[in-house]
Amino acid sequence: MPRPFDPVSQVPLPEQRGQSFPRLVELMQRLLADDGCPWDREQTLESLRKYVIEEAHEVVDAIDGGDPEAHRDELGDLLLQIVFQAELGRRSGAFGPDDVVRAIVEKLVRRHPHVFADGRADTSAEVLENWEQLKLKERGARGLLSGVPKSMPALLRAQRVGEKVEKVGFDWPDMGGSRAKVAEELAELDEAISSGDRAAVEAELGDALFALVNLARHAGVDAEAALRGTIEKFTRRFTHVEARVNERHGGWPKASDGKAGRGIPLEVLDGYWVEAKRAEKSE
Numbered sequence: 001m002p003r004p005f006d007p008v009s010q011v012p013l014p015e016q017r018g019q020s021f022p023r024l025v026e027l028m029q030r031l032l033a034d035d036g037c038p039w040d041r042e043q044t045l046e047s048l049r050k051y052v053i054e055e056a057h058e059v060v061d062a063i064d065g066g067d068p069e070a071h072r073d074e075l076g077d078l079l080l081q082i083v084f085q086a087e088l089g090r091r092s093g094a095f096g097p098d099d100v101v102r103a104i105v106e107k108l109v110r111r112h113p114h115v116f117a118d119g120r121a122d123t124s125a126e127v128l129e130n131w132e133q134l135k136l137k138e139r140g141a142r143g144l145l146s147g148v149p150k151s152m153p154a155l156l157r158a159q160r161v162g163e164k165v166e167k168v169g170f171d172w173p174d175m176g177g178s179r180a181k182v183a184e185e186l187a188e189l190d191e192a193i194s195s196g197d198r199a200a201v202e203a204e205l206g207d208a209l210f211a212l213v214n215l216a217r218h219a220g221v222d223a224e225a226a227l228r229g230t231i232e233k234f235t236r237r238f239t240h241v242e243a244r245v246n247e248r249h250g251g252w253p254k255a256s257d258g259k260a261g262r263g264i265p266l267e268v269l270d271g272y273w274v275e276a277k278r279a280e281k282s283e
Contacts, residue, residue, distance in 0.1 A: 005030065024079065025097050028087045045088055052081045053151075064228075110134060132167060144168065156224045158213040166217070175218040178211070185211045240276035241269055 005027060008020045031040040055078040062071040083097055090096035111134050113119025114127070121127045139147065148160045165171060172178045185208040192200035216223035245252060245264060255261025 003030070024083050025087070028080075028083045032087055032091065040084075043084070043088070045085060048081060048085060048088075052078075052085075055081055110138070153224065155209075155213060155227060158210050159217055159223050162214045162217045172214070172218065175215065178215045178218045182208070182211045182215050236280070237273055237276035240279065241272040244272040244275070245269075 008023045011020065031037045055074065059071070059074045059078055062074040065071075082100070086095070086097035086100045089099075109116045111131050113134075114121035114130070119130065121130055135147065136144075144164050145161055148157055148164060150157070152160065162171070172181065185204065189201070189204040189208050192204040213223045216226060242252075249264055252260035253263030
């Protein structure tokens with residue numbers, strides 16, 4: 001017979017101390033029990049990998065959307081993935097949810113000596129510098145770039161790599177050198193395109209993108225956020241183009257597979273694009 005699970009009581013904000021966290025752990029243990037959920041019991045760290053990444057991105061979307069309720073819900077989904085993996089760790093005998101909390105608490109105490117010990121840091125910049133120095137001591141002989149996750153989105157990883165090597169002086173002294181590097185890499189990309197060598201084009205395009213990310217860092221711009229902003233802008237404008245296509249052409253011409261295809265002249269589509277730009281400026 002199914003066992004009921006009591007809901008978590010609402011706690012007023014001033015009184016919240018994370019006291020409901022054990023209920024989520026309890027719920028996850030129930031789902032993974034022998035008589036729990038078949039799907040949950042089949043999951044592994046490898047199968048959950050994609051959900052961690054997906055939920056983290058959904059948290060970012062909720063932050064950008066400015067909706068507190070959506071933000072709350074997405075944080076819950078991400079927290080579920082953390083507790084899920086912690087319980088799988090317990091099942092394998094590696095670690096459990098309390099080990100996860102203990103580890104991060106110990107790390108935060110170690111890396112905030114200006115709060116919990118006799119360290120000194122009067123500015124955010126000093127805090128970050130101390131943090132990096134303490135991290136280097138903890139990791140010992142590990143390479144400077146070893147702490148940058150390989151699974152990060154490439155643009156974000158490129159910016160983090162640039163930040164790491166900048167701290168040891170392996171960087172252009174100012175934005176001028178970084179901008180010149182962009183021009184150099186674009187020239188090499190043009191040569192590769194002229195040669196028709198696809199492998200060379202890929203390599204030089206990667207170099208140009210990396211140089212642009214470094215330029216963004218020198219300019220104090222988050223390259224990932226900048227590109228996301230441009231994608232959102234493109235999406236808004238193309239939505240206007242598509243609305244005009246539906247309104248004036250009855251939709252996109254059909255390709256041989258029945259899906260949307262070519263047929264409307266580019267100059268017509270570009271005219272709708274210009275309309276979208278003008279509308280944005282007027283707003």
